[in-house]
Amino acid sequence: MRPLVCSIHLDALRHNLAVARRAAPQSRIMAVVKANGYGHGLLNVARGLAAADGFAVLGLNEALMLRAAGYSQTLLLLEGVFIADELQQAASQHISVVVHNEQQLQMLEQASLPAPVSVFIKMNTGMNRLGFTPARYADAVARLQACPTVGGITLMTHFATADDDQGVEPAWTLFQQHTSQLTHARSLANSAALLRYPHTHADWVRPGIMLYGASPVTGTPAASLDLQAVMQLHSELIAVQTLQPGDSVGYGQRFTATRTTHIGIVACGYADGYPRHAPNGTPIAVSGTLTRTVGRVSMDMLFADITDIPQADIGSPVELWGAQVPVDAVAEASGTVGYELLCALAPRVHVKVVG
Numbered sequence: 001m002r003p004l005v006c007s008i009h010l011d012a013l014r015h016n017l018a019v020a021r022r023a024a025p026q027s028r029i030m031a032v033v034k035a036n037g038y039g040h041g042l043l044n045v046a047r048g049l050a051a052a053d054g055f056a057v058l059g060l061n062e063a064l065m066l067r068a069a070g071y072s073q074t075l076l077l078l079e080g081v082f083i084a085d086e087l088q089q090a091a092s093q094h095i096s097v098v099v100h101n102e103q104q105l106q107m108l109e110q111a112s113l114p115a116p117v118s119v120f121i122k123m124n125t126g127m128n129r130l131g132f133t134p135a136r137y138a139d140a141v142a143r144l145q146a147c148p149t150v151g152g153i154t155l156m157t158h159f160a161t162a163d164d165d166q167g168v169e170p171a172w173t174l175f176q177q178h179t180s181q182l183t184h185a186r187s188l189a190n191s192a193a194l195l196r197y198p199h200t201h202a203d204w205v206r207p208g209i210m211l212y213g214a215s216p217v218t219g220t221p222a223a224s225l226d227l228q229a230v231m232q233l234h235s236e237l238i239a240v241q242t243l244q245p246g247d248s249v250g251y252g253q254r255f256t257a258t259r260t261t262h263i264g265i266v267a268c269g270y271a272d273g274y275p276r277h278a279p280n281g282t283p284i285a286v287s288g289t290l291t292r293t294v295g296r297v298s299m300d301m302l303f304a305d306i307t308d309i310p311q312a313d314i315g316s317p318v319e320l321w322g323a324q325v326p327v328d329a330v331a332e333a334s335g336t337v338g339y340e341l342l343c344a345l346a347p348r349v350h351v352k353v354v355g
């Protein structure tokens with residue numbers, strides 16, 4: 001069997017959830033498990049995060065899967081429903097919905113439902129993606145309140161810049177100003193705001209990336225936030241080559257040796273979800289020693305410089321990312337973010353749940 005294995009560490013999920021709890025002790029935690037649990041497997045992460053107060057997903061099918069698996073927590077559809085029939089199903093399974101536009105509001109006003117549905121109503125505070133404008137917000141809330149089909153109402157927004165130097169103040173102020181007359185529960189914070197801006201915690205925090213052990217804060221390593229990698233992508237060397245000065249390796253000969261260089265051929269490529277844009281020098285660990293990739297990533301293989309790891313040979317263990325090589329470091333070298341690499345893990349990779 002091909003030695004590439006992705007292990008999912010449930011104890012790390014539990015640890016990261018505890019980190020979130022400690023940081024936001026007064027809030028309920030809505031664990032964000034969209035995109036197949038950020039690539040880790042929806043039901044895998046639900047198991048590790050079973051102590052969360054709720055789960056946020058994108059599609060009704062994911063919420064139904066969690067209900068069917070026995071999770072009785074609050075479940076939230078982050079983009080709400082797309083058609084009226086979904087609203088019926090959401091109501092009958094006690095699944096909460098985001099309402100972010102006029103169409104969804106009208107759908108609720110016109111529906112007759114088997115049970116009242118809980119609504120998170122979204123304000124657009126600068127992301128300009130989803131949500132009612134601040135000026136229209138109070139009116140939309142009042143219309144929801146007048147709907148017999150609506151149970152609980154939670155006021156919600158999503159920050160565009162909680163993770164960088166700009167911070168949340170303008171968005172936070174806008175939200176406060178336009179909700180000052182309202183007494184409903186509130187939900188604002190993603191992972192970055194949860195860790196950096198306690199004044200935004202309110203009733204529900206919505207951490208995603210931090211629960212998986214990647215950093216939500218640009219330039220801050222996950223380990224320094226006491227987060228542990230949940231996904232570990234491991235493989236082995238399946239061949240070793242020796243390059244003389246002037247020899248090259250891989251498609252396009254993007255790396256040329258300037259000294260006698262030993263190259264380990266790793267069973268992992270872009271068809272497994274490893275970024276094809278990883279440049280020479282991307283961190284990788286072989287036999288427990290940090291080294292660098294060289295040459296262009298191929299579909300099924302990539303290359304590690306093992307010149308300074310004399311014990312490395314065919315069969316030696318390789319960490320693509322995990323506890324020793326932060327996924328954020330691979331992402332940064334490749335011009336992307338940890339989120340994308342985790343979500344892009346290919347279906348063909350064998351997944352093993354640990355703990």
Ligand SMILES: *Cc1c(COP(=O)(O)O)cnc(C)c1O
Pocket residue numbers: 032034078158189190191192206207208209210216
């Ligand atoms: C994805 C998402 C989150 C979680 O964001 P992280 O940066 O992964 O913590 C929270 N809220 C909403 C609305 C989201 O779409």
